[in-house]
Amino acid sequence: MKHKKIISGIVAASLLAASPWTPALAESLKWNYVNTYEEQDGSLFNSENYDFMKFSEIGVKLTEIEKQSNRVKVEVKGQSSTGQPLYVVTIASPDSQGKFGKIQALRKQMFNNPDKAQDWIANNPDFKVPVMINGSIHGTEFVGSDAIIQLIERFSFDNDETTKEILENNILIFNVVQNPDGRINATRFNGEGIDLNRDFITQSQPETQETVALIKEWNPMVFLDTHGYVKNYAPNKQGLIEPCTVPHNPNYEYDLYEKWAMDQAEAMETEIMSNKGSFTGSLYQSMEGTYIPQRDDAEGWDDYPPIFTPMYAMYHGAYGHTLETPTNDMDGVRWMYDAIMGALKNATDNKQEMIKDQIEMFRRGINFDHPFHDEGFFPSAYVLPLDPKDPTVTHKAVNHLQKNDIEVVQASKDFTAGGQSYPKGTYIVKMDQAKAGLANTMLWDGEDITEEVDAMYDISAWSLPELWGFEAIAVLSDFEVTATKVNQVQSQGSVSGKGPFLIPNSSVKAVNLVNTLLLQGVNVKRDKKGNFYTEAAANTISATVKQSGLHIESAKVPAEAVEVASMKVAILKDGGMNKVQSHSGTKLALKRLGFAVTEVSPAEVAEQGLSSFDVFVYSGTESLIARTQSRAGNKEFGFQNPAQFDGFKANVDEFLNSGGKYIAVGAGASNATKTLCLTDNTVVVGDYNSNGIAKVDYQGEGVTAGYISDDFGFVYRPVWYENTGNDEVSATFDDNSDFFVAGHWKNNVAAQGKAVIVKEQDKDVTLIGLEAGFRDHTDYLFRLLSNSIFEK
Ligand SMILES: [Zn+2]
Known part of the structure; x- marks a missing residue:
């Protein structure tokens, strides 16, 4: 599934209760919690339903196909986080073979000279459009890659009219298994514990980086992302096909997307329904259609954060869709196959008009002409000044922007912009460029959308300048600057x-x-x-x-x-509670800070203690130290028997008594710290789906050295501390009613002015309420971790 959250206890129960379709809801479009667990306790979702193709068989299969077909090119484009090959299969009619470079060049014309590209399209009706299909980014959602293998076989060998017509009009690019680690290990995440379908703004993982490069290489007109499993979100509507509900990300040229996205979704639905007789399960036999969030619901399945693959691809001009098949079996594979065929037929029938609108998106960017947006929505440029002593963060940003097809220039003379002067060497992102929307979504501050909808399903703010920690000044007025285009920057100290x-x-x-x-x-x-x-x-x-x-x-x-001194750091390992590794972001943050980090499971801490470490970091769900696990799928990640809780607690106490340092990061860890009796503060926790960027007043010394008052922090399931007594409060949420600057957080006023980083008075226990290592994204806050570790 695209949206899956860490939910436990009472919250989960209420969501589950609200989730299945009830007749009362049938009459009107209504807020409908679509984000629920489809898999029941005890389900071995990796293998119980059908014999999916093992990753080890896929490479062999592709090699065989390539040998026998003159339409297929198989490539390995990079490796997963554990070194598995990333297969990309390109299929085109034999007459297009060897001309991919030319076809890609024509695609590039779209954002170099869109008017010329439009003329060329009009004069060459036999042009081919790239369609990209992404396989099983969530490892346990096996059916995506299986449907892709079937499609690859069809388009490699079949000669029926439909197959031929699709190949006459399209080039098919299959990212066959987007997440090999996940497929092999039956995990949603990759080998580093990162959910790749949350990584498309950060792009910290090799799998994501390769997919970004592939999208950039082809600028696909259609992008389909294969997932599972969604059923019964509406009576007898099986599976899910985007477009999404509100809120939409305002940086899109959304009118152009909307012109085609619903038609394309309904074409997929039509294709599935036309083959209804070929499904075997009763769920499918009584199916009356597919759940299309934008058509069938008011809110609940949004396309706001471009951390999701199709939402990211939309910034490269693609008509992007997440496809959620209903079940993990051959019917599920069939559904996915049919959905993709529906999209291919629709793209074939409408390519001339659809591509015109894709080119129009680039034209708007290049000409700084945004009829869908209010005047002034986009600045004329972002200026990225360099810190002369430490330019590393700005350099990272400049390289990141360029990898995303965003043009960056560097001033070759001093200049003035927006009344401010800047020295030669300053970087500038001019907003009159083809992918201006993507540039803006990465560089803007975001907005407070708390009032727009009841809840968001994932993050609702991600500003790179604020969360990576570099300056990016939006300049509204035009200005003159002599500048040269830059390529990748090598930081040399x-x-x-x-x-x-x-x-x-x-x-x-x-x-x-x-x-x-x-x-x-x-x-x-x-x-x-x-x-x-x-x-x-x-x-x-x-x-x-x-x-x-x-x-x-x-x-x-x-x-x-x-x-x-060099510190040995242990981090509590979340093996995959509710299919998420909640500690992974902080683990990666600590590694990037240069610490030697060892993952220790709850059972290991209970049995072996922490005596070989200097620091123990708890950054993850409180469920990790529950005496018992109620969900079968979580059992292996927690204690193996209830008594291990006592061993865990005793060993953590012993570690602290012998000079060890304990750091808790985030809401789950703060609750756990309370459970372990390591804090006497009141820990107050907000909603699971509240998140965003807040103004924080840092004390600026010790744990918060290097930060200032009125600085930024990031929260995800916010937490704060009350009744702090004589403890050292190092940071508070800004004591101002508008302290929450971007994202979605109902009732945030309750946290106004409250303590968010606290060090216990009589124990070496630090509570960090901010998400200091969130998904390897909050670079700017990573130093809260190193400060805490180094602080005596
Ligand atoms: Zn998924």
């Missing part, structure tokens, strides 16, 4: 002066540099402001500093600075 040297506490790379030096045996001190100092000779550290991208200078070491 330097050491100047004779030392001692100051390493600013300014970024993930800066902390990584410190940890790398510590591992090399270099002595490093840290002051109250969180900055680091080393008295090592320049030539001892220069190679490492060069790699870091920072420019290090000499400074006096403050008398209060104390030596820091």
Whole structure:
């Protein structure tokens, strides 16, 4: 499924109760919780229903097909996080073979010279459009890749009229198994524990990066993402086909998408229904259609955050659809196959008009002509000034934007924009470009959409400048600048002066540099402001500093600075509670900060303790330390018997008593900390589906060194602390009614001015209410982790 959340206890029960279709709801479009568990307790959803194709068989099969067909090209485009091959299959009629480069070049014309592209389309009615189909991004949703294999066989060998007509008009690009790790291990996530269908803004994972490159290579006109399992969201409507309900992301040229998306969805539904007789299950025999969120519901299945693959592809001009097949069996494969065939037929019938609107999207961008948007919605440019000492974050952003087909230029002379002067070398993203919508969705601040709908299903704010921590100034008025186009930037650091040297506490790379030096045996001190100092000779550290991208200078070491040591960090492992690894984002954050991180399961902590570690990080659901697991599918990830809870608690106490450091991150961990009696604060937790960017007043020393008051934080299922007594409060939500700046958070006023980072008075226990390592996305907040770890 596209939307799946961590839900437990009472919340889950109420959602489940609201979920199945009831006659009372049948009369009108109504808020309908579509996000529920389809799989029942005890279901072995990976294998119980049918003999899906194992990943190990897929490569062999594709090689065989390629040998026997003159329409097929099989490529391995990169590797998964555990090194599995990512297969891409391109199918085109034999006359197009060897001309892909030319076809791609014509596609590129669309955003270099859209008017010319329009003329070319009009004069060459036999042109072919790329259609991209993404297989089983969620590993356990096996049917997607199985349907794709069947489609690959059909289009490789069959010669019926439909097959021929589709191949005369389209090039089919199959991302055969988007998540090999997940297919092999029967997990929703990849080998790093990341849900790839949440990663399309961050793009932290190799699978996501390869898919982005593939989308960019082809700019597909249609993008289909194969999922499961959705049934009975409306009476006898089986499966789900997007377009989505509100809220839509405002950065889209949504009018152009909407012109075709519903027709395309209904074409898929029609194809499924026309083959109804070929389904065997009773669910399918009584099927009267498919659930199309935009048609069949008022809200509940939104396309707001472009973290989902099709929603991301829409920013490259694709008509994007998530397809959720009803069941995990051969009927499910059949449904998916038919849905895709329906889309291919529809694209074939309408390609001339559909592609005109895809080109129109690029034309609007290039000409800065946005009839769908209010004047001033898009700025004329974003200016990205460089921090001269630590340009690493801006460099990361510049490279990221370019990998996403967003043009970035660099000023070759000083200039003035919006009344502000900037030096030569400043980066600029001009908004008169083909993919302006994508540029804006990455660089804008976002908006508070709390009042727009009852709830969002996933994140509703993601601003790269605010959450990665670089400056991006939106300039509304036009300005003159002499600039050159930039390619990928290589950050190369330097050491100047004779030392001692100051390493600013300014970024993930800066902390990584410190940890790398510590591992090399270099002595490093840290002051109250969180900055680091080393008295090592320049030539001892220069190679490492060069790699870091920072420019290090000499400074006096403050008398209060104390030596820091390389720290061994354990993080509590969530093996996959409710099919999510809730600790994965923080684990990746700690690794990127340069810490040696070991994952320890609840049972391991209970049995073996934590004596070989300096720091214990709990960042995940409180369910991890429940005495018993109520859902069968979760049992293996928690305690193996209720008594292990006592062992766990005793070992954590022992660890703290012998000088260990305990850090809790987020709501689940805060609740768990309370359960473990490690805090006497009142832990207040908001809704699971509340999330976004908030103004936070950081104290600026110790745990929050390097942050200021009126700074930013990110929450997801918000948590705050009351009755903090004599504990050290290091950060509070800004004490202002508009402290919540972007996202969706009902009743956020309850948290106004409340403590959000607290250190216990009498134990080395730190509670961080913010999502300091959220899905490897909140780089800007990662240093809350390193500060906490280094703080004595
Ligand atoms: Zn899915």
